[in-house]
Amino acid sequence: MTLGFRLTKYVRPRRLEEAIRLLAEEPKTTRVIAGGTDLLVAKPPEVKCLVDIADLDLAQIDIRDDESLGTTDEIHGPLSHSRILRLGATVTIADLEESQALHSDPCWTILSEAAASLGTPGVRNRATIGGNLCNASPAADLAVAALALGAAVEVAGPRGRRTVAVEDFFLGPRQTALAPGEIVTAILVPAWKNSLGTDSGNERYGASFFKLCRHQCSVDVATVNVAVALSLSAGRISRARIALGGVAETPVLSQSAASALNGNKPASDIVAAAASLAVTDTRPIDDIRASANYRRAMTAVLVRRALTEALRRCQL
C-alpha cells in the first residue's frame, strides 16, 4: 500500500552515537525519522533505512542562563546572550504551542504562535521542531520564527558537535547544511530581553508572526509567512530582524527592511518604507498557491502588519 517506499530497515537507537553511526554508514539511503508527518507523506523511494530518534531524549525544553551562542549582529557586533531557550529537536509542535517556558521572554512567544498555525492537531501532536527545520520547506513556520529570533541549530555528527545559525542552515528547497551523518539535536533561541547588555530600563521588546494561507489544514503550507522581532531603546528601534517565508528558495532575512528601521523612531511612514523594502529581498516563484506578483504584494502587507503588531507589543 505504501507505493514508492522501499523500506527494509527501521532502527530506534537509544544512544546518539549509534544514530550518527547508522546515518553515516549509508547516508544516501538512510534518513532520520521523528514525527514522520513530512517523511511519510513524501515517501522518498531512495530511502531504505529509517533511524527513529524518538528514544534519544531530545524532547526537553529548558532555559539556560549565562550561556552564549557566540553570535553577532551585523549592526551591533557580538551579542551578549545571557539566556538561551533550548528546544530539543523532537519537541513536538503541540508541546511548543503550549509551553510556558516560551512566555519568559517577550519575543519567544512567536514560536508558540507559529506552532499553533501549523497544520492540524493530529499533525501538531507528532510533528517536531527539528523536523520542521530539517524538512527545509521555504515556508516552514518554525523556521521563519526561529530566523527572526536569531536562533541557531545545534548539530551532532561523526566529527562532534557544532552550532549553525538558522540563516546559514538552509541551502535551498529541501536542502540543509547538514553533512552526512549529522543530526539536529536542538534549536537554541537567544533571549531578546537584555540581548545588547545595555538594558537601562528604557528597552522594549516585541515580536509577531503572520501567515497567509487559504485555510488552516495540514497540507496548506503558507503562501507567505512573516516573523519580526524588535528591540526599542529610548524610543528608537535598536534592533530588528524581519524573516520572510514562501518568497525565496529558503526562508530569508530582509536586511533592507531592518536597515530602514534601525535607529528610527517607530512611525507609520517608517513601517511602510520597511514593508516596501522587504519586497526587494524576495525572489518568489509562481506555483499552485499563488503567483510571484501576489507573493510580492502580500509580503509588503504582512511585513507592515507584523511590524505594527510587534511595535504594539513593545509598548505593552
Place this chain on the structure above:
Amino acid sequence: MIRMTVNGRQYELEVQPHELLVDVLRQRLGLTGTKVGCREGECGACTVIMNGKPVLSCLILAVQAAGSDILTIEGLAASTDTTDLHPLQRAFIEEGAIQCGYCTPGMILAAKALLDKNPDPTEDQVRRSLAGNLCRCTGYEAPVKAVLAAAKNLRGWTAAAKETAGADNHAGREKA
C-alpha cells in the same frame, strides 16, 4: 516483533518496517472503524488516540507505535450493546452529526482527546480541535454542537460519579 495495547488489549505483532499503523489496525487487527481517506494526513479519517493524544494513523509506521497505548473507535463504548454508547457517540446521533459516517470515528476521537484534556471547551476550542477532520456531508455545525452537548453531559457524569464514588459509569470507567 512489536507490542502495543489497543483498546485495553495487549498485542504482539510481527510487522514490516514500511507497514503503517492504520493498515495494521484495519487489516491485521480487523479494527475497520478507523477509516482511510487520503493517506497523507489531510482528511483525519484515520485519527486514533495514541498515548492520550489524537494522531493520524496513516502518518505513523506501525513500528513507531511499539510500546504505545492506542484507542480506536471500537474501544470507546462500554460494550457492543447500543445502549452503552459513549456520550460523544450518543450526542453525534442526537444532533444528527452523522450522514455517511466516514469521518465520524476520527471526529469523535479528536473530540474525545479534547474533552479528556478540557472538559468545558468553548465553541472555538471545539472547532480548532476538529480542524483536521474533514466532512463532506453534514458540514461542521452539527458535529460542533454534538461535542458541546457531550461535554455538558460528561461533566454531569463526572459530577454524579463524584457523588456516588465507585459507581460504574462512563466517567468512572475512563479514569480506570
